[in-house]
Amino acid sequence: MTVVHFQDVSKKFGRTKALNNATFSIEENKITGLIGRNGAGKTTILNIISGFIQATSEEVKVFSEKPFNSLLVSANSILVDDKMSMPSLNLKGILIEAGRFYEKWDASLAQRLFEYFSFDENQSHDTLSKGKKSTFNMIIGLASRCPLTVFDEPTTGMDEAVRNDFYRALLKDYLAHPRTILLSSHHLNEMEDLLEEVLLIKDGETHLHMPIEDLKNYAIAFKGKAELVKESTKDQSILYQKTHGPDQMYIVSKNTYSEETLQRIKRSGMEISNVTPSEVCVYLTSSSKGGIDDVFS
Numbered sequence: 672m673t674v675v676h677f678q679d680v681s682k683k684f685g686r687t688k689a690l691n692n693a694t695f696s697i698e699e700n701k702i703t704g705l706i707g708r709n710g711a712g713k714t715t716i717l718n719i720i721s722g723f724i725q726a727t728s729e730e731v732k733v734f735s736e737k738p739f740n741s742l743l744v745s746a747n748s749i750l751v752d753d754k755m756s757m758p759s760l761n762l763k764g765i766l767i768e769a770g771r772f773y774e775k776w777d778a779s780l781a782q783r784l785f786e787y788f789s790f791d792e793n794q795s796h797d798t799l800s801k802g803k804k805s806t807f808n809m810i811i812g813l814a815s816r817c818p819l820t821v822f823d824e825p826t827t828g829m830d831e832a833v834r835n836d837f838y839r840a841l842l843k844d845y846l847a848h849p850r851t852i853l854l855s856s857h858h859l860n861e862m863e864d865l866l867e868e869v870l871l872i873k874d875g876e877t878h879l880h881m882p883i884e885d886l887k888n889y890a891i892a893f894k895g896k897a898e899l900v901k902e903s904t905k906d907q908s909i910l911y912q913k914t915h916g917p918d919q920m921y922i923v924s925k926n927t928y929s930e931e932t933l934q935r936i937k938r939s940g941m942e943i944s945n946v947t948p949s950e951v952c953v954y955l956t957s958s959s960k961g962g963i964d965d966v967f968s
């Protein structure tokens with residue numbers, strides 16, 4: 672079943688075009704990573720899906736309904752972000768309220784996570800540190816067990832150990848209770864083992880949407896004598912290239928090579944290496960303005 676469907680969705684904020692004909696579908700019970708540079712349009716997409724804002728021109732369906740002001744969507748989804756509005760209660764009170772609101776709330780899981788992360792029942796939400804706030808919000812997101820669970824930059828401020836715990840808790844709970852999870856992040860490298868699909872957004876458009884396993888084979892890197900590297904990658908779609916010394920080159924190209932061709936290239940003396948999904952996304956969304964070094968040259 673399709674849970675989220677976007678067809679040519681655009682969103683303008685005044686003169687700023689945040690989304691430009693974004694088109695994609697997300698199927699039920701998958702974990703999808705929403706990846707993109709700063710300002711690409713990720714938060715805008717998540718806010719539209721959650722029914723918090725309306726697209727300027729749209730064909731948006733969530734659970735087959737237009738999400739804006741939809742009771743069905745708000746009852747079946749949660750958006751976890753750093754702007755989550757919490758009732759003015761202490762943390763214990765918030766957990767109790769969340770238990771009343773979310774039909775599938777797992778109070779025992781919430782309590783166990785609450786204790787594991789050493790929260791104080793009497794503390795108020797707005798006095799939590801940045802990382803602790805993200806951790807508490809994550810507990811609400813996991814324990815709510817909403818059929819559509821949306822996390823916008825959930826690990827903001829979390830230290831590395833907590834981030835790892837978060838990914839592990841998310842995976843364990845998802846495996847035990849499959850649901851549709853959408854997760855925006857800048858840390859694709861940390862989430863590779865968690866995700867089933869990657870949705871890459873560039874300048875408000877859907878740039879790529881594919882299983883993470885396919886993304887692992889999307890590109891390939893060649894390093895060696897410049898003329899050989901260029902010859903091996905001619906007619907290919909080049910994602911990135913860099914010269915090394917006077918006659919050495921490193922080129923990342925789309926991987927359309929057969930195993931036989933790669934073996935032949937290797938025998939000619941070139942180094943061939945894999946390109947991680949995270950690197951692919953960086954190359955595909957890199958700025959056309961050159962690198963940061965150019966600013967200082």
Ligand SMILES: Nc1ncnc2c1ncn2[C@@H]1O[C@H](COP(=O)(O)OP(=O)(O)OP(=O)(O)O)[C@@H](O)[C@H]1O
Binds near residue numbers: 689707710712716
């Ligand atoms: N309320 C708003 N008013 C005006 N412009 C906005 C508003 N919300 C978003 N934008 C603009 O829309 C574009 C997309 O923003 P969005 O927050 O969706 O990007 P993002 O991919 O989530 O970025 P980041 O990774 O930095 O959080 C940006 O140019 C942003 O400045």
